[in-house]
Amino acid sequence: MNRPRPVPQDRPRIVVGISGASGAVYGKRMLEILREMEVETHLVISNAARITIASETDFTPADLERIATVTHSNKDIGASCASGSFRTVGMIVAPCSVKTLSEIATGMTSSLLARAADVTLKERRRLVLMLRETPLHLGHIRSMAAVTEMGGIVYPPVPAFYARPATIQDMVDHSVGRVLDLFDLNSGLSHRWQGLQAQAD
Template sequence: MSRDISPRPRIVIGISGASGVIYGIRILEVLRGRGIETHLIMSRAAHLTLASESHLAPRQVEALASVTHNNKDVGAACASGSFHTLGMIVAPCSVKSLAEIATGTTSTLLSRAADVTLKERRRLVLMLRETPLHLGHIRAMAAVTEMGGIVYPPVPAFYAKPQSVDEMVDHTVGRVLDLFDLDVGLAHRWDGMRKVISTR
């Protein structure tokens, strides 16, 4: 069987049940018009979070992706290492999903796709949305990091002087996509302290 090399870049987007579903939605919106093929996996809990944090229905979020996969379908194309991608972003990433990925417990397509991303040495970014953290959370974060993943809690960067929640979300999304060498024009670039001082 030959490896599936896509004619355009692909990224797998996982949306789990943690608070912060807007991050996954915004990433899908940004990538949609930039020639990036997105493969969406939403957990059942993500549907519940979507209902409480957004006015969008699941089908509207799914429409933002190039392809949508059922989280129960562990035989989906993106469950195989032969399915070529730039990597995967889980936005937001729940502690449950983090724990499954850290231990290799691939009971869902989301955790299976993340595991495949790690074994293929591709970029995996987990936007962990939990606070405060206990030692078990920190150990799981360390385990994923040791395997090559990146734990990226969506902490706002106030040096960008955001004027709205949307601006905070966009800056974070821009920085996450930077990790895939995708400059989408959303990240506020730090110009150095000298420039900040000189403008006062």
């Protein structure tokens, strides 16, 4: 007699990459919210990100590592998240530098961050890149198009002013919440548009 296969009960697992672009606060907030939601996080911090974190924030890479469930060295190409057999619901790079975008777009996997993103794409899982760069030249746009054609999502953290943000934290939270929406994870951070009449009320 054929028995139904049991439904896996393991909690969601997401890889979070933090690259050297400005905006490490997005990665930190992402980790905090995912921890609150009891999502297992596997963190990869690039060398450039460590420099950016020191120059623009009051927290340290060690602070981020304490928030994450598991931390992997960016040099560890043999890490669990480097393999497609390691089950995840996807990966978020927050923030994503143009260098990291370009590596992913061209399949350059010399670092764990780029390899994990490549694995996410080849396994047809969700990859979201919170790209931080402006203005953009044609090379940037072509890399964005290449990643999109491969199934990735380029999500620049552009403030949503209809949400009437009062602080930088409000703007960060809204972007983080909208990214998590793409994974069907309702963080409660996003201001939901209800139409002009509801906005007026």
